[in-house]
Amino acid sequence: MMRARVAFDGAIHDAVPHGPAQDTPAGSVPEIELADGRVLHEDQVVWLPPFEVGTVIALGLNYADHAKELAFGSLEEPLVFLKGPGTLLGHRGTTVRPSGVKFMHYECELAVVIGQPAKAVSRAGAMRHVAGYCIANDYAVRDYLENWYRPNARAKNRDRATVLGPWLVDAAGVEPANLDLRTFVNGRQTQSGNTRDLIFDVPYLIEYLSAFMTLSTGDVILTGTPQGVENVMPGDDIVCHIDGLGWLKNTIVAERPRGSAQ
Amino acid sequence: MALLHTACVARIPCEVPPYALSGTLYGTLLNHRSALDAVAAEAARPPYNALPRAPVLYLKPRNTLAADGAPVELPQGVTELEAAACLGIVVGRSARRLTEAAALDCVAGFLIVNDVSVPHSSYFRPAVRHQARDGFCPLGPRVTPRASVSNPDALVLRTYVDGVLAQSASMADLVRPLARLLADVTEFMTLAPGDVLAAGAAAPAPRVRAGQRVRIEAQELGVLANSFVENGA
Numbered sequence: 001m002m003r004a005r006v007a008f009d010g011a012i013h014d015a016v017p018h019g020p021a022q023d024t025p026a027g028s029v030p031e032i033e034l035a036d037g038r039v040l041h042e043d044q045v046v047w048l049p050p051f052e053v054g055t056v057i058a059l060g061l062n063y064a065d066h067a068k069e070l071a072f073g074s075l076e077e078p079l080v081f082l083k084g085p086g087t088l089l090g091h092r093g094t095t096v097r098p099s100g101v102k103f104m105h106y107e108c109e110l111a112v113v114i115g116q117p118a119k120a121v122s123r124a125g126a127m128r129h130v131a132g133y134c135i136a137n138d139y140a141v142r143d144y145l146e147n148w149y150r151p152n153a154r155a156k157n158r159d160r161a162t163v164l165g166p167w168l169v170d171a172a173g174v175e176p177a178n179l180d181l182r183t184f185v186n187g188r189q190t191q192s193g194n195t196r197d198l199i200f201d202v203p204y205l206i207e208y209l210s211a212f213m214t215l216s217t218g219d220v221i222l223t224g225t226p227q228g229v230e231n232v233m234p235g236d237d238i239v240c241h242i243d244g245l246g247w248l249k250n251t252i253v254a255e256r257p258r259g260s261a262q
Numbered sequence: 263m264a265l266l267h268t269a270c271v272a273r274i275p276c277e278v279p280p281y282a283l284s285g286t287l288y289g290t291l292l293n294h295r296s297a298l299d300a301v302a303a304e305a306a307r308p309p310y311n312a313l314p315r316a317p318v319l320y321l322k323p324r325n326t327l328a329a330d331g332a333p334v335e336l337p338q339g340v341t342e343l344e345a346a347a348c349l350g351i352v353v354g355r356s357a358r359r360l361t362e363a364a365a366l367d368c369v370a371g372f373l374i375v376n377d378v379s380v381p382h383s384s385y386f387r388p389a390v391r392h393q394a395r396d397g398f399c400p401l402g403p404r405v406t407p408r409a410s411v412s413n414p415d416a417l418v419l420r421t422y423v424d425g426v427l428a429q430s431a432s433m434a435d436l437v438r439p440l441a442r443l444l445a446d447v448t449e450f451m452t453l454a455p456g457d458v459l460a461a462g463a464a465a466p467a468p469r470v471r472a473g474q475r476v477r478i479e480a481q482e483l484g485v486l487a488n489s490f491v492e493n494g495a
Binding site for chain 1: 284286288291292309310311312314315316317318319320321323324325326337358359385386387388389390391394395396449450451452453454457
């Protein structure tokens with residue numbers, strides 16, 4: 001089951017794919033169907049994050065190849081940071097590249113959405129607390145990185161820089177330990193990985209996190225990104241793909257002065 | 263354990279817009295002169311290599327938020343917690359790219375935040391395991407409207423542990439005063455109605471053991487009192 005939340009015609013709706021999904025970036029799901037039966041093309045609606053998002057928990061350096069890419073050694077415990085709600089953005093939205101920066105990059109990640117609240121659960125029981133999965137594209141502006149609570153908020157907690165969607169895909173039928181992740185910039189593949197290479201896998205992360213914080217319905221864990229991050233510029237279309245979860249599109253735009261027409 | 267999740271946060275009395283807290287609270291690291299001074303010597307060395315430039319923020323998520331009077335549980339194997347008194351700025355309207363001159367216009371009011379953490383000496387990586395534990399952010403006792411606070415930049419937070427004064431922190435000693443902090447934070451992110459921005463704790467934070475009671479007082483803001491208890495108590 002794949003579900004989206006979209007704004008259309010003055011209201012927010014749940015939506016599902018209409019017709020068979022084609023597994024290509026150009027026409028992944030050309031049409032969607034609202035709960036009341038209206039069928040729409042995907043560009044007729046405004047896509048929102050596909051569920052009511054609670055606490056956003058993100059992992060850094062959770063793929064060995066990406067950690068090496070950034071010249072970091074392996075970690076003794078997960079590198080966890082939290083993100084605020086202002087970072088969230090839906091499918092087909094735009095993300096600002098700040099003026100004057102040299103290196104801003106996408107990060108395609110498997111997002112794990114919590115269903116049943118989890119407190120002090122073991123690895124063995126962890127997956128019962130997963131409602132489903134979606135794709136996350138969690139941007140970073142490396143120019144702003146500082147070594148205090150790194151990755152610090154100015155680099156990693158920017159407005160509209162965490163894209164979630166397009167669909168919340170029910171956990172049944174998804175094998176989170178073996179999913180290919182790929183990112184395309186203007187149609188050219190730049191990033192590829194597989195969740196089997198996660199240093200800390202999904203059940204471990206739920207065990208680790210729930211040992212000190214209760215995970216509630218709608219909390220989401222962004223599990224980290226593999227190697228292949230590249231600089232992106234205004235006008236670039238970024239498409240992230242994960243097996244079975246769809247294609248998550250996003251466009252980079254330039255920063256504009258306050259008060260300028262868009 | 264009395265936990266306040268998003269829906270329950272609304273119970274903290276708030277008589278001014280936005281009338282309810284959002285459940286998102288950002289803390290600010292090293293924004294009190296005493297806290298910055300405490301790391302000045304090591305800041306020049308790895309892994310830091312420099313003093314921070316932008317505000318260093320951390321998030322206290324919804325599972326941490328707790329009411330006046332809620333017990334704070336010490337994790338198993340931890341004998342002391344830090345209880346860091348902070349001034350909480352309650353945001354009244356969406357705030358982005360604020361100028362310093364206009365920054366306080368977005369403020370609905372103020373409250374007291376007891377920013378609890380497991381003591382940790384490194385600030386290189388986010389300290390989520392130390393800071394984001396259930397119930398580790400009592401706040402209250404109410405939102406005092408901005409108009410009722412004569413000079414928020416001169417407020418003094420006094421922390422008592424079992425009735426003994428353990429810390430006195432003046433907001434006059436903030437590295438970034440409130441308006442400057444709001445301007446610099448909203449340079450890169452939006453603060454939403456009901457969000458709380460904690461302006462930064464003094465160092466060293468009082469250490470608290472199980473069985474002790476922490477009371478934080480500030481003129482015009484009231485008293486926030488919470489007991490610290492053994493795990494599973």
